[in-house]
Amino acid sequence: xxxxxxxxxxxxxxxxxxxxxxxxxxSTKRHVNNVHRDLRxxxxxxxxxxxxxxxxxxxxxxxxxxxxxxxxxxxxxSYFSAPTRPPGTKKALTSKGxxxxxxxxxxxxxxxxxxxxxxxxxxxxxxxxxxKAPGTDVRKIVREIAAMLNTRQGGLILYGxxxxxxxxxxxxxxxxxxxxxxxxxxxxxxxxxVVDLKSVHVxxxxxxxxxxxxxxxxxxxxxDEKVLIRKGTNVFGAKPEELxxxxxxxxxx
Numbered sequence: 520x521x522x523x524x525x526x527x528x529x530x531x532x533x534x535x536x537x538x539x540x541x542x543x544x545x546s547t548k549r550h551v552n553n554v555h556r557d558l559r560x561x562x563x564x565x566x567x568x569x570x571x572x573x574x575x576x577x578x579x580x581x582x583x584x585x586x587x588x589x590x591x592x593x594x595x596x597s598y599f600s601a602p603t604r605p606p607g608t609k610k611a612l613t614s615k616g617x618x619x620x621x622x623x624x625x626x627x628x629x630x631x632x633x634x635x636x637x638x639x640x641x642x643x644x645x646x647x648x649x650x651k652a653p654g655t656d657v658r659k660i661v662r663e664i665a666a667m668l669n670t671r672q673g674g675l676i677l678y679g680x681x682x683x684x685x686x687x688x689x690x691x692x693x694x695x696x697x698x699x700x701x702x703x704x705x706x707x708x709x710x711x712x713v714v715d716l717k718s719v720h721v722x723x724x725x726x727x728x729x730x731x732x733x734x735x736x737x738x739x740x741x742x743d744e745k746v747l748i749r750k751g752t753n754v755f756g757a758k759p760e761e762l763x764x765x766x767x768x769x770x771x772x
Contacts, residue, residue: 527557534561536570536586539579551582558585565646565672565772566591589639590647590672593631630717631675636726639677640684644752646772647674652681653690660729661703665742666749667731668712669757671770674749676729688724693717696727710738736768748772 521528526547533543540558544551561567562585570577570584577584631639644650647670649663660676667674678696679689689696697716704712715730739746739762746757748771761771 527561530554530557531561531566531587534558534567534585534587536584539582539584541580541582555582558583561585568645588645588647589631589635589642590675592638593629593635630715630719630728630730633719633721636677636719636721636728639675640680640686643684644682646670646749646751647672649674649676649749649752650680650682650684651676651678653679653687657696657699657703658707660700661707662742662747662754663749664704664712664714664729664731665708665740666747666754668708668738668740669734669746669748669765670772671733673731673733676731678727678729679724680726686721686724686726689718689727691727693727700729707742709741709744712740734770736770739765 521531526549529547530543530549533546538546540555541551543549543558544554547554558567562569566588567585568588570586639648640650647667649667651660651663655678660678663676667676680686693716700716704714714732717728717730719726719728741747746762746765747754748757748761749755750772757765757771764771
């Protein structure tokens with residue numbers, strides 16, 4: 520999306536929910552039609568979304584207003600501008616002897632701040648954010664992790680937040696949740712997966728956050744021998760054509 524496209528990355532940086540395509544075009548000195556096209560591409564990639572009010576898209580001077588999705592707001596621009604082949608990435612030989620770059624492992628997203636978590640809870644669950652109320656069974660959390668592992672952006676699971684975004688706080692310490700969580704990941708997900716469990720205090724309550732890295736475009740993760748994919752706020756079993764794409768290193772979502 521951003522490889523070799525610095526103008527698109529600059530456009531992404533300017534998306535703030537207030538500027539429309541015309542305003543961004545003026546700032547970047549690009550034609551408004553080209554800016555509008557790139558905004559649609561970013562939306563299709565799940566990096567930005569239309570601003571809405573009461574279910575209706577907001578516009579300004581006839582152009583739709585866009586904002587970054589909650590997870591994208593927590594990721595520094597340096598993550599997107601990283602070189603296509605990071606230092607230390609090894610090359611492998613194809614069957615015809617030509618070299619090809621191995622897909623690097625997914626990079627974990629940064630831990631959101633207290634204010635960012637409040638914003639996430641206000642906006643609700645989406646493709647990259649899942650809420651889990653205190654007391655949720657660990658295997659249900661691991662099932663969500665397995666589905667996020669197979670998606671382009673990975674995601675965040677907020678333990679201690681109700682489905683409606685109400686912050687209840689965790690009912691266990693990070694240490695007490697980490698052991699059963701990691702054990703369940705080890706026994707329930709294949710191949711081996713690594714996630715981070717962090718703790719953040721939000722308006723006086725402790726929320727535990729599972730940070731799921733983006734898909735590495737190499738491993739196709741299974742939960743109880745089933746390949747799952749998160750689409751929107753739901754988890755689905757991968758269809759045959761989706762499995763083919765995943766095994767070919769192509770994102771499904």
